[in-house]
Amino acid sequence: MKILIVEDQIELAKNINDYLKKEGFQTTIAYDYFSATDKLAAYEYDIVIIDLMLPDGNGMDLLYSLRANRKNIGTLILSAKNSIDDKVRGLDAGADDYLGKPFHLIELVSRLKAIYRTRKQESSNFIELDKMKIDTSKKEVLVNTQVIDLTKKEYEMLLFFANNSKRVLTKQNIAEHLWGDFIDQSDSFDFVYQHIKNLRKKIQKATGMDVLETVYGVGYKLKSKLA
Template sequence: MKLLLVEDQEELASSVRNYFSKEGDVCEIATTFSKATEKLYAFSYDVLLLDLMLPDGDGLSLLKVVKENWPDMGVLIISAKNALNDKLHGLELGADDYLPKPFHLAELNARANAIFRRRKQEGKRSLTFNEIELNLENHEVTVNNQSLDLTRKEYELLHYFVVNQNRLLTKQAIAEHLWGDYMDTMDSFDFVYQHIKNLRKKIMAAGGRDYLKTVYGAGYKMKDEE
């Protein structure tokens, strides 16, 4: 799951990002309305964690922008403004849920995951691509009913490919999805190739077919063999 946290309290934002990172998710931070807008137009996110009180704008105005341009994106409002009118207005504008501050990080994680499942996976508990099955609750993967021993990043990579099957994914898009803001610290995208190589090897060792196709000069695509 990839999240964008719009929050100007740096200590809270850092705690939230670290928590989601430990859970295996990518959480990027925008501290202002303008920075959030830049990120939304530059990258794709599954769930937006939105504070209503921003130094340069109104969170509800940003919610309107999101629903006009990315209606499938999940939105969880997190704000100390817990007045009933603000909550109702946010939900009327299309937010999925509202969590007042202060909150427990475990509850934030649970609500964000619930939104993600409802919006992106239609409540499914598993994803299947021919002989490959991903359990979305415990992150286990089987090929021909044989369990695969995948690293966290390998699971995230496979999930990303299955959700975007038959679509071209560039190296930059894959890197940005897996590492988020930390991608800027990478010297090259060679690690993307290595992760795909390892994932392909493990799938084929379990009797699966090679669906991860290289589109030279462009990126990668997961599709049935022709």
Template sequence: MNLLIVEDEPELSHSIATYLLQNKFTCDTALDFPSANSKISSGEYSCIILDLNLPGGSGLELLRRLKKINKTEGVLIISAKNSLDDKIEGLELGADDYLTKPFHLAELSARVNAIIRRKSFDGNNTVVLDKLIINIADKNVMTENGIIELTRKEYELLLYFASNKNRVLTKESIIDHLWGNHANMSDTYDIIYSHIKNLRKKLMESGCPDYIKAVYGMGYKFTIA
């Protein structure tokens, strides 16, 4: 799952990204308002970690921007301010949670996971899709035959399909979700095909039907009969 970290302190931004990468997230970063605004406008994220005080603008203005362009990403505000007014305004503008600095990275990760569960899976830690059981907290997938060993990208891909079941996902949206601004489109289409091929093979070898269907000229759809 791809996250955006909007934080103007390079050391803290790096620490957050490093920790979340170890927890199977992909992270884009923005150190100021203009770069954050650009990434929010062009990218797709499972959650945005948003500082309120930014060079060139305010995090609250970015929340207004998200609302204006009908973006539905989860938002976790992080701020050194423990102002009730800021907290209330941020939540009223659409933020999902508020964490005051300093904080433990483990708590930040837990809150990000909680936001993603609420946004995509009605707050559930476990998602059951036909023969598949996805444990979001432990980040594993199993069937009645046991745990399916997936790579991080295969797991992220399956979770993206699961949160968009019966919807056609374009190759571009899959690339954007898995790699964000780190993607090189010309090099990534073959990688997407490879990930999907390997994921389908592993699911079917574990006793699942072929859930992932190619939709000619459009992309892929995860369908449960």
């Protein structure tokens, strides 16, 4: 996987670069907006990590340009501005994910891998999950030829687990991904539990399997294996 890191903080950029290389990624650093545009014009990348605050431009403008001209490239917004408004603005502009500073490098790697898997799966339209098949083009989940009757949020939740199959997802992770700017209106994330419960019940009825594992005190993890 080839990654472009667009980050003006030199030490942070180098730390990200060194860690990603250790994890087997091919990486390049651009410390400003114009260096990033030059590198994007000259080379192909799988994912671009974009800091919103750049010394000579706005990372959001870079994102707009990528979405207008390079729709197949993955994007992750990286910024110290970790408010809901900034996150929603980035996601609405077409970013695949958003990570606020400070962050753990191991989580950055997990999110990059999830973006890459999602991009690959979008080209094939199908994700096979034990007895189930997720059709991302029709937004349906099938067992053999029968469609499981899921709500929009239940489908999105299952897809989120499939795209993060090796990661334990907290209630906050799930809420932020599925409800975006509405989560700040809630006192807790307990409503996620009800959606998990309903999704489990429907899948168990259709397949006889419980595909989600509860990691007590942490969150939930996909129990089934991707085919």
